[in-house]
Amino acid sequence: MAENKKKIFYAEDSDSLVKLMTYKLQNEGYDIIVFTNGEIVYESVVAEKPDLVILDLMMPIKDGLTILREIKSNPDTSNIPVIMLTTNAEEDTILKALETGASEYITKPFSTAVLLAKIKKILG
Amino acid sequence: MKFYFAKNLALISGIIVPSGDQLLFIVAEVIIFLLIISLLLVIAILIIRLFNHLGDKRKTDFLSHWEKRFYDYIGSPTDPNKLLSDVKTSEYKYLLMVIRDLFSLLDGKDLDSLKKIINETSIYNYLLKDLKSKSTRRVIRAAYFFGAANNQNVKAILFGHLYSNKTDVFIYCARALARINALEYASAILHASRFQKEISTDILISILLEFKSDVCQYLLERLKFEDDYSKGISIQIFRFHGFREAANDVLEIFQSSTNKKLLVECIKYAGTVECIDAIPHL
Numbered sequence A: 001m002a003e004n005k006k007k008i009f010y011a012e013d014s015d016s017l018v019k020l021m022t023y024k025l026q027n028e029g030y031d032i033i034v035f036t037n038g039e040i041v042y043e044s045v046v047a048e049k050p051d052l053v054i055l056d057l058m059m060p061i062k063d064g065l066t067i068l069r070e071i072k073s074n075p076d077t078s079n080i081p082v083i084m085l086t087t088n089a090e091e092d093t094i095l096k097a098l099e100t101g102a103s104e105y106i107t108k109p110f111s112t113a114v115l116l117a118k119i120k121k122i123l124g
Numbered sequence B: 001m002k003f004y005f006a007k008n009l010a011l012i013s014g015i016i017v018p019s020g021d022q023l024l025f026i027v028a029e030v031i032i033f034l035l036i037i038s039l040l041l042v043i044a045i046l047i048i049r050l051f052n053h054l055g056d057k058r059k060t061d062f063l064s065h066w067e068k069r070f071y072d073y074i075g076s077p078t079d080p081n082k083l084l085s086d087v088k089t090s091e092y093k094y095l096l097m098v099i100r101d102l103f104s105l106l107d108g109k110d111l112d113s114l115k116k117i118i119n120e121t122s123i124y125n126y127l128l129k130d131l132k133s134k135s136t137r138r139v140i141r142a143a144y145f146f147g148a149a150n151n152q153n154v155k156a157i158l159f160g161h162l163y164s165n166k167t168d169v170f171i172y173c174a175r176a177l178a179r180i181n182a183l184e185y186a187s188a189i190l191h192a193s194r195f196q197k198e199i200s201t202d203i204l205i206s207i208l209l210e211f212k213s214d215v216c217q218y219l220l221e222r223l224k225f226e227d228d229y230s231k232g233i234s235i236q237i238f239r240f241h242g243f244r245e246a247a248n249d250v251l252e253i254f255q256s257s258t259n260k261k262l263l264v265e266c267i268k269y270a271g272t273v274e275c276i277d278a279i280p281h282l
Helices: A015-027 A041-048 A065-074 A090-102 A112-123 B002-012 B021-071 B089-103 B108-120 B123-131 B136-148 B153-161 B165-178 B183-193 B201-208 B215-225 B228-241 B246-257 B261-270 B276-281
Strands: A009-012 A031-035 A052-056 A082-086 A104-107
Touching: A009 A015, A009 A041, A015 A031, A015 A112, A015 B089, A041 A052, A041 A065, A052 A065, A052 A112, A065 A082, A065 A090, A082 A090, A082 A112, A082 B089, A082 B183, A082 B201, A090 A104, A090 B002, A104 A112, A112 B108, A112 B136, B021 B089, B089 B136, B108 B136, B123 B136, B123 B153, B136 B153, B136 B165, B153 B165, B153 B183, B165 B183, B165 B201, B183 B201, B183 B215, B183 B228, B201 B228, B215 B228, B228 B246, B228 B261, B246 B261
Parallel strands: A009 A031, A009 A052, A052 A082, A082 A104
Antiparallel strands: none
């Protein structure tokens, strides 16, 4: 039963948001693994190949855009969809993330229902 | 007793040269005194640590019991009073800790459910008491939540705090008024900021930018009555919002003022809103 669960990697440094989203995603039946900084996200993606990665743009140690580039430049992980999550709503940043290969770009503050709908749409 | 103490003090300070026995006695007294002080310090530290530990345990117990219900409530149409039905007043501070971060991260129905907790439950009276208190910490916490929850009922109390001699109180209350978009207090914020010694222009502008863009029309109507400093701030707000309707008034200031700082703000504004009429006067 557990093997059928879609695996989501969620890299976010806001503790309250991590707790809320983890609860909501688990309620939706997803298997969620949380990273509170960007240090080992890419290595973990390579090792475990999750179904979806949600990346906060601004994170300690390694930022979301760098991790996105690493994921998309590796042929083994480039097909994994990535949702970028950030407070920075500047056009250039959004374009940069989308051009690098992000499937979606969501700016904070956001609605958890909207994020869940986008996740469902991506994961089918 | 007093005599002995005075005598010992005189011995220690060297006024009277102590004999061997007296010296031993003084040394023993000093050691006992230091031991008592050390013991009291250790007891005080242990009591503080015990209180902190109990506080942390209470917080952890509360959150582990309450967090799941809270996450279910977020974004749902559930009555917030049901959520708080078995939460004690002494536990409100933990609840507010969780809500605080989420206010700046959530939107839509999620944000509405957070606002309801502040505006429609007993938390409202709890925070109202804080806002009326004399404690800086409590006032700024209440101001933050009322501002974030867009509570229109507390505008007058927030206004009362604008002339506080504590900069933090001014900043939080002014920001709360701006988040509530209480336009009628925009001028008051500008005016009250002059009495705050530690507030920078950047902070003041960041506060005024929390108002919605309709603050520009309000500031424009009062522009003629303001001094150069406030005019400069207002023009910066117009510039940030790209408010073209102020072009004629700004041009008038540009032609008549001799204040260099104000003239620079006029030029920046004219450039940002592409005010062609200003070009011949540059």
